[in-house]
Amino acid sequence: MAQLRDLGTRSVIARIAEEIRFEHSVFALPFAYLGMILAARGLPTLSQVLWITVAMVAARTLAMSANRLIDRELDARNPRTSRRALPTGRLTSRQMLLASVASLAVFLFAAAQLNPLCLALAPFAAAFVVGYSYTKRFTILSHFFLGLADAIAPVGGWLAVAGSLSAEPIVLALAVAAWIGGFDVIYACQDVEFDREHGLHSIPARYGIATALRVSSWMHIFTAVALLALWPIAHLGYAYLVGWAISCALLVYEHRLVRPDDLSKLGIAFFNVNGYIAVVLFVFTYLGL
Numbered sequence: 001m002a003q004l005r006d007l008g009t010r011s012v013i014a015r016i017a018e019e020i021r022f023e024h025s026v027f028a029l030p031f032a033y034l035g036m037i038l039a040a041r042g043l044p045t046l047s048q049v050l051w052i053t054v055a056m057v058a059a060r061t062l063a064m065s066a067n068r069l070i071d072r073e074l075d076a077r078n079p080r081t082s083r084r085a086l087p088t089g090r091l092t093s094r095q096m097l098l099a100s101v102a103s104l105a106v107f108l109f110a111a112a113q114l115n116p117l118c119l120a121l122a123p124f125a126a127a128f129v130v131g132y133s134y135t136k137r138f139t140i141l142s143h144f145f146l147g148l149a150d151a152i153a154p155v156g157g158w159l160a161v162a163g164s165l166s167a168e169p170i171v172l173a174l175a176v177a178a179w180i181g182g183f184d185v186i187y188a189c190q191d192v193e194f195d196r197e198h199g200l201h202s203i204p205a206r207y208g209i210a211t212a213l214r215v216s217s218w219m220h221i222f223t224a225v226a227l228l229a230l231w232p233i234a235h236l237g238y239a240y241l242v243g244w245a246i247s248c249a250l251l252v253y254e255h256r257l258v259r260p261d262d263l264s265k266l267g268i269a270f271f272n273v274n275g276y277i278a279v280v281l282f283v284f285t286y287l288g289l
Contacts, residue, residue: 019064031153072093082271100130136201144177155169246284
């Protein structure tokens with residue numbers, strides 16, 4: 001009987017990990033690591049790396065599990081998301097709530113292992129990454145809220161090591177916010193008709209796909225400018241400029257994958273290209289130090 005319960009628990013955990021795309025945490029980790037290595041001017045202590053990693057993965061798990069729980073009714077109505085675990089009954093709302101609570105506890109514990117400032121700010125960060133899911137119900141600025149939620153990562157990585165704020169993490173956070181927010185504008189193009197029918201707010205739903213793609217392009221131009229500004233502010237070497245150029249080229253490629261009349265390659269842009277950009281930025285920033 002105990003073995004059956006154990007198998008059932010593992011099955012639920014596996015379904016939750018699959019539903020929140022747990023493996024994609026690796027795409028978000030470089031954001032925190034960038035702030036970490038900039039603050040340390042290299043690699044920090046092993047303990048700091050460990051707890052920053054745990055905090056980042058837990059925060060992302062909290063954000064994704066809460067999003068699935070908050071949007072479960074909308075997901076059930078949307079043909080694109082109706083096969084997710086909650087609408088189909090493969091997971092229950094209680095199970096997803098437990099995942100959210102557990103990830104919040106792990107996040108707060110990890111923050112406590114870093115420094116008092118991280119622990120003091122952790123509840124506000126948690127509230128922000130959870131609260132983002134509600135924003136599309138009342139504002140087209142929901143894309144920017146998601147960008148800001150992701151921008152917490154480099155600031156958190158910096159604070160975990162330095163214990164105080166500076167210009168570098170702010171510039172990096174602005175770049176990340178525009179980058180992720182700009183891509184969320186593209187991602188929302190998939191749901192234009194659904195959003196309009198159900199009173200949800202997004203730039204594509206309000207202004208159309210063509211305009212939304214232009215807005216996204218300008219946001220990513222801002223990302224490129226902010227990342228370039230980081231070079232002198234953080235006193236980075238020329239290796240960083242190589243990574244910056246590669247990242248800009250990948251952003252251009254990302255935009256070439258999607259067109260107003262063809263969103264079929266959007267998944268490649270989201271899961272592949274964005275992951276490459278994050279890794280490239282981390283590697284070449286480290287080399288630039």
